[in-house]
Each structure stands twice: as structure tokens, then as C-alpha cells.
Amino acid sequence: MLRDRLRRAAAPGAAFAAGLVHAASFAPLGLWWLQLLALAAAIRIACAARSPTLAGLAFGFGWFVSGVAWLFVSMHRYGGMPAPMAAAALVLFALYLGAFAATGIALATPSLRRALPGGAGRTPRGVAGAALLFAGLWGAGEMLRGWLFTGFPWLSSGYAQVDGPLAGLAPAVGVHGVGAAAALVAAALALAAPPSRREGESAGPGASAGRRAASGALAAALACLALPLLAGLALLPVRWAxxxxxxxxxxxxxxxxxxxxxxxxxxxxxxxxxxxxxxxxxxxxxxxxxxxxxxxxxxxxxxxxxxxxxxxxxxxxxxxxxxxxxxxxxxxxxxxxxxxxxxxxxxxxxxxxxxxxxxxxxxxxxxxxxxxxxxxxxxxxxxxxxxxxxxxxxxxxxxxxxxxxxxxxxxxxxxxxxxxxxxxxxxxxxxxxxxxxxxxxxxxxxxxxxxxxxxxxxxxxxxxxxxxxxxxxxxxxxxxxxxxxxxxxxxxxxxxxTPYARAGDLAPLALVAALALAGLAFGAAAPRE
CATH class of the missing domain: 3.60.110.10 (Carbon-nitrogen hydrolase)
Structure with missing residues (x-):
């Protein structure tokens, strides 16, 4: 019984730790690559968890309870609020903010699970569809967080990329577009895995066909990983003004x-x-x-x-x-x-x-x-x-x-x-x-x-x-x-x-919608169990 309890707690605990790492990728450390790894880890944890929603919420909670912990200082030290009440307010606020991340992760998990090695959707279309869908859902959640109840887009995921190659996308699609691109890279990292021996052998007489399918799935993941980074690098030197x-x-x-x-x-x-x-x-x-x-x-x-x-x-x-x-x-x-x-x-x-x-x-x-x-x-x-x-x-x-x-x-x-x-x-x-x-x-x-x-x-x-x-x-x-x-x-x-100055949030909204729709279209063509 104790072992079962520990196993059930393992996924939320690991997701919480990934959320803490994700928060550390922002300033003052500013490690843009660490954010991609932390989000990729959160995806794999959610896919392996009994409750992807709980794992996603634990990730979001870790991200925000540490990332905006300074709110406790404001409420308690300078606002005079009793420490227990200020701590409770911080926890509730972090859960609210983390719920947006949890929703995106939970909605995308079925597609992501099928696209992992051994899944029925481990095809080029299935992998691309899962990564694109996650990026679209993640970006939509970030935009909604920045608007609902007057909005609180502090620590939007795109900010962690200010010193990375994806920053080149910001003049075109704004910080929320950059965040969606980072989510696409992270999902691709989570889905990228070399063809396993089991995948090749599982086809029996058609082993070569199985290996080709697995290699194609890996190629799709690498393409989803590389394209946003290359696009950002290509746009970095552009003089917009x-x-x-x-x-x-x-x-x-x-x-x-x-x-x-x-x-x-x-x-x-x-x-x-x-x-x-x-x-x-x-x-x-x-x-x-x-x-x-x-x-x-x-x-x-x-x-x-x-x-x-x-x-x-x-x-x-x-x-x-x-x-x-x-x-x-x-x-x-x-x-x-x-x-x-x-x-x-x-x-x-x-x-x-x-x-x-x-x-x-x-x-x-x-x-x-x-x-x-x-x-x-x-x-x-x-x-x-x-x-x-x-x-x-x-x-x-x-x-x-x-x-x-x-x-x-x-x-x-x-x-x-x-x-x-x-x-x-x-x-x-x-x-x-x-x-x-x-x-x-x-x-x-x-x-x-x-x-x-x-x-x-x-x-x-x-x-x-x-x-x-x-x-x-x-x-x-x-x-x-x-x-x-x-x-x-x-x-x-x-x-x-810049394009973003002209269009405002319509630019990232169009990108997020395109990613989600493309993900759904690719996913619809992927095999299902």
C-alpha cells in the first residue's frame, strides 16, 4: 500500500520539481535552454502519470509559487497582511495561474501519449500533430492568462527566451507567439527518440517498414524542433526599424x-x-x-x-x-x-x-x-x-x-x-x-x-x-x-x-490557432488504438 502511495505521488512530485526548474529559467538566471528541457520533462511526466491534469497542475504550481513568491513579500512585509493569510493567498494564486498550464497539458496528453515510442500514433503525422497541438493549446492558455480578470501575463513562457534564438520571432508574433514556439520545441524534445529495437522487430516480416516508420517519426520530431529555432535565428538580424x-x-x-x-x-x-x-x-x-x-x-x-x-x-x-x-x-x-x-x-x-x-x-x-x-x-x-x-x-x-x-x-x-x-x-x-x-x-x-x-x-x-x-x-x-x-x-x-506592432495580439492569436488546427488535422490522420 505504501509503495502504491509513493508511486501515485511520484508523478506530481516530479512535475512540481520540473516546474521549479522552469521558473529558474527566467531572470535572474535567464537560461532559455533550461525552459525547453523543463517543459519537455513535464510533458513526459504527464504522459506517464495516471492523472495528467494533476501532474500539469503540479508543474504549473511549482512554476508560479516560486516564480512569483515575491507577492508574499508585498502582502506581508509591506502590506501588513498576516503571514498565514499572505502565504495562503500566494498558494491560491499560484494554483490559479498553474491551472492554465495544466489545462493545456491535460488536453494534449492523449495525442502526445499516442505519439511516444510504442504508441499507435507513432508516425510522422502523429508526432507532428501532437507537437503542433500542444504548442497551440499552450499558447492559447498563455494568452487567456494574460487577458482573463484583467490579465496577469507575468512569467509568460516567451520571456525566458529573450536571450535565445526564438527571440527573433518576437517582432513578428510577440511574446505569446515566442512562448508557443518554445512549447513546440519542448514537445518535439519530449517526442524525439531514436527507433527502438522493439519498434523494428514488432513488424515481423515487415521489420524494415517498421524501422522506416520509426525513423520517420523521429524525423518529424526533429523537424518540429529545428524549424522554430531556425526561423528565430533567421529573423534575429532583421532591422525592423x-x-x-x-x-x-x-x-x-x-x-x-x-x-x-x-x-x-x-x-x-x-x-x-x-x-x-x-x-x-x-x-x-x-x-x-x-x-x-x-x-x-x-x-x-x-x-x-x-x-x-x-x-x-x-x-x-x-x-x-x-x-x-x-x-x-x-x-x-x-x-x-x-x-x-x-x-x-x-x-x-x-x-x-x-x-x-x-x-x-x-x-x-x-x-x-x-x-x-x-x-x-x-x-x-x-x-x-x-x-x-x-x-x-x-x-x-x-x-x-x-x-x-x-x-x-x-x-x-x-x-x-x-x-x-x-x-x-x-x-x-x-x-x-x-x-x-x-x-x-x-x-x-x-x-x-x-x-x-x-x-x-x-x-x-x-x-x-x-x-x-x-x-x-x-x-x-x-x-x-x-x-x-x-x-x-x-x-x-x-x-x-514591426508586424506585432501593426497587429497586436492578433498576430500570436493567428499563430496559436494555426498550430492547433494543424495539430488537429495531422492528428486526425494518425492511427488510433
Whole structure:
């Protein structure tokens, strides 16, 4: 009996371990090849398990409970939620996120099992069909996770590929298309096996025919493995956009204000003074401060600090993250999480208001007021920005801003690029997550956005990672996390639209649908038991 229990627990345990390895393939390690191996292992484990759904859920749980463990830090250390409640919330959230992976794995497992060595569908068509179907289902699940309940596409599988050959596909089909391509490679790895002696002998007098069928199945798996990698490599050197205009001098300020002190009035004034001194220390065409660098609107800035900033700006512009007065859809007064622009004459007639708000942090989902009340978050209900907001013009460069985790939604940045943005700018404050892996993960996300849109990306953050990224996703310069420093860069924007910028998420959606339909078509022609 004990042996049976251990055998039943083995598959979920192994799948959970594969999920942990899968999470480790993202930043800060950034081992793109490890993701392919971990996902291939998860497929083989699910195919051998009594319950592929349970194995898939264990894999997804391991992936997310470790990958987004920094949410516990946010809820407990900075939000004041009791540790048991914060741990339970993390577990439930990881199970929810893992359910998307589990669904894709469970739905594809019957086809994958038939395509494994010894299966009735171990033919070239059967192998190709199973791999293509899995890739389509996996990609569909990732896209659904990025949309349902406002979406949470953090750690979408394509992000792990930012330094690998599949990144070449990102300008064409976006991060979700890259994730689907990675799933195709992983499925091919799981199905790739040399012809066994049993496969050759099982045909009796037709042994050579059996060996040919097995060899054909292996060739199909290798083709599914190689084609996405070769396509990515072929697209990597393509120039999707050209540099435009003159370079602008940029300074990105990292204040490193501790989150637990950020809303203390005396500490807020001290932060303003420190930022004002940093602004005056070195002129630039554009100086960018992080999200909520100001915890009050500009109108409540101490007059001496405001005057010092205006005097120091010169011919440049200072962009400051701060709350600004706004109104709800019903016309009630509120605040918005915004960026204000300050010039030599004071505030400019431009602002950016955050559009995609964080559930529980910036708005309260219906029925969850009790949950938010357990946390101590001073800014809770923000107004939403308009879907289309103008870019900030700085010496001929058009800068499109996004705030905090808005940059994980490529579909929402695409209209900014189509409207003529030449440079993307992200302002963030993820001091909420302490010294966790959320910081390098967010930098990895920003790099993928730069690749998708062929646009440079600037990041000004409170605690890190503050960085300048070129239009190919390469980090030109970055500050040490949790340090009070500034980063200077000279940057030219780019002009020209990638296929993903033109189509948005319609591009990966078309790819995912094509993969799934092709998988079904090939699978229908494969023998069945």
C-alpha cells in the first residue's frame, strides 16, 4: 500500500520539481535552454502519470509559487497582511495561474501519449500533430492568462527566451507567439527518440517498414524542433526599424526610498529634496523619476523644492511619477497614478495617467474589499487613464510612457507605437517586492517589449532595475538595485512598425490557432488504438 502511495505521488512530485526548474529559467538566471528541457520533462511526466491534469497542475504550481513568491513579500512585509493569510493567498494564486498550464497539458496528453515510442500514433503525422497541438493549446492558455480578470501575463513562457534564438520571432508574433514556439520545441524534445529495437522487430516480416516508420517519426520530431529555432535565428538580424532624429541626453534617477518609509510625510519631503538636488546636479534633455517619486500632486510640492527644480530644468524636461487629480467615470474626484512633465516655466500641458490598474493595489475588484482591508496600502482606488494619450515630445523624439506593470501588456503598448512613439519609457516602484527576483524579471519583460516593437526602452525605478535598453533588447546601461544613483545615456529613437506592432495580439492569436488546427488535422490522420 505504501509503495502504491509513493508511486501515485511520484508523478506530481516530479512535475512540481520540473516546474521549479522552469521558473529558474527566467531572470535572474535567464537560461532559455533550461525552459525547453523543463517543459519537455513535464510533458513526459504527464504522459506517464495516471492523472495528467494533476501532474500539469503540479508543474504549473511549482512554476508560479516560486516564480512569483515575491507577492508574499508585498502582502506581508509591506502590506501588513498576516503571514498565514499572505502565504495562503500566494498558494491560491499560484494554483490559479498553474491551472492554465495544466489545462493545456491535460488536453494534449492523449495525442502526445499516442505519439511516444510504442504508441499507435507513432508516425510522422502523429508526432507532428501532437507537437503542433500542444504548442497551440499552450499558447492559447498563455494568452487567456494574460487577458482573463484583467490579465496577469507575468512569467509568460516567451520571456525566458529573450536571450535565445526564438527571440527573433518576437517582432513578428510577440511574446505569446515566442512562448508557443518554445512549447513546440519542448514537445518535439519530449517526442524525439531514436527507433527502438522493439519498434523494428514488432513488424515481423515487415521489420524494415517498421524501422522506416520509426525513423520517420523521429524525423518529424526533429523537424518540429529545428524549424522554430531556425526561423528565430533567421529573423534575429532583421532591422525592423531605423533610427530617427537626433540623440537626446537622458538621465534616469533611482531614489531607493524604502517602501515602509515612502508615505511618511517627513521622508517624502526628504525624497523630494534629494531628487531636486539630483536634477540640479547635471542637466539633460530628459530627466525621468520613478513611479510615485512624489506621493502628493505637484501643487502640494513645497515651494522651495518646486522652484529649485524649475530653475534647474533649463531647456530640458523632467518627468515625475506622482498622483494627480482626476475623476471617476461617474464624475467623482479621485487621484490617478500619473506622470507629470515639468519644464522651465513649471508644469507642461501634458500628463500620462495609468490605464491598466493593479487589482487590490490600485482598484478593488468587486467582492474583495475585505481582502484589501487586510493590507495597509495608502493609495487604493485610482482613476483610469484614457486608452489613447499623447506622447511627450522632447527635441523631436516622441516618448510614450507606461507605469509599473503596464509594460507586461504588449497589446496595450502597440497603439502607442502605431501613434508614432519613437522611445518607450517605463516608470516603476517595485520596492513593494523587496530584494526579490521581481526586479530582474521586470527588466527581462522590458527587454522583450523593446524587441517586439523595435523601440528603445527607458526604465526609471525606485529600487531597480533602472536601465536603458536599445531597440534590440540589449541593456546599454543599468544601475545597481537598491542604490541611490542616476544613469546617464544618449539615445536615439526608432521609426518603423514591426508586424506585432501593426497587429497586436492578433498576430500570436493567428499563430496559436494555426498550430492547433494543424495539430488537429495531422492528428486526425494518425492511427488510433
Amino acid at each position: 531605423d533610427e530617427v532624429g537626433e540623440p537626446i541626453r537622458v538621465r534616469l534617477l533611482q531614489g531607493n526610498v524604502p517602501q515602509q518609509m515612502k508615505f511618511d510625510p517627513a521622508r517624502s519631503v526628504a525624497a523630494m529634496q534629494a531628487y531636486a538636488q539630483a536634477i540640479a546636479a547635471e542637466p539633460a534633455d530628459l530627466i525621468v523619476l520613478p513611479e510615485t517619486a512624489w506621493t502628493v500632486p505637484w501643487s502640494r510640492t513645497p515651494p522651495s523644492i518646486a522652484a529649485a527644480i524649475v530653475d534647474a530644468v533649463g531647456d530640458g524636461v523632467v518627468a515625475i511619477g506622482m498622483p494627480l487629480p482626476a475623476r471617476t467615470r461617474r464624475g467623482e474626484p479621485t487621484l490617478s497614478n500619473s506622470v507629470a512633465a515639468i519644464g522651465a516655466g513649471g508644469p507642461l500641458p501634458w500628463r500620462y495617467d495609468k490605464r491598466h490598474l493593479v487589482p487590490f493595489g490600485e482598484f478593488v475588484p468587486p467582492g474583495f474589499r475585505w481582502f484589501v482591508d487586510m493590507m495597509e496600502i495608502p493609495l487604493g482606488d485610482f482613476g483610469r487613464g484614457a486608452p489613447h494619450q499623447p506622447a511627450l515630445d522632447v527635441r523631436g523624439q516622441r516618448l510614450a510612457f507606461n507605469i509599473c506593470y503596464e509594460d507586461i501588456f504588449g497589446r496595450e503598448l502597440a497603439p502607442q507605437v502605431r501613434d508614432g512613439a519613437t522611445i518607450l519609457v517605463n516608470v516603476s516602484n517595485i520596492a513593494w517586492f523587496g530584494e526579490s527576483h521581481a526586479l530582474p524579471q521586470h527588466l527581462q519583460i522590458a527587454r522583450m517589449r523593446a524587441i517586439e516593437f523595435a523601440r528603445p526602452m527607458l526604465r526609471a525605478t525606485n529600487t531597480g532595475v533602472t536601465a536603458a535598453i536599445d531597440a534590440r533588447g540589449r541593456v546599454l546601461g543599468a544601475l545597481r538595485p537598491h542604490s541611490e544613483e542616476s544613469l546617464a545615456a544618449s539615445l536615439r529613437g526608432t521609426s518603423g512598425l
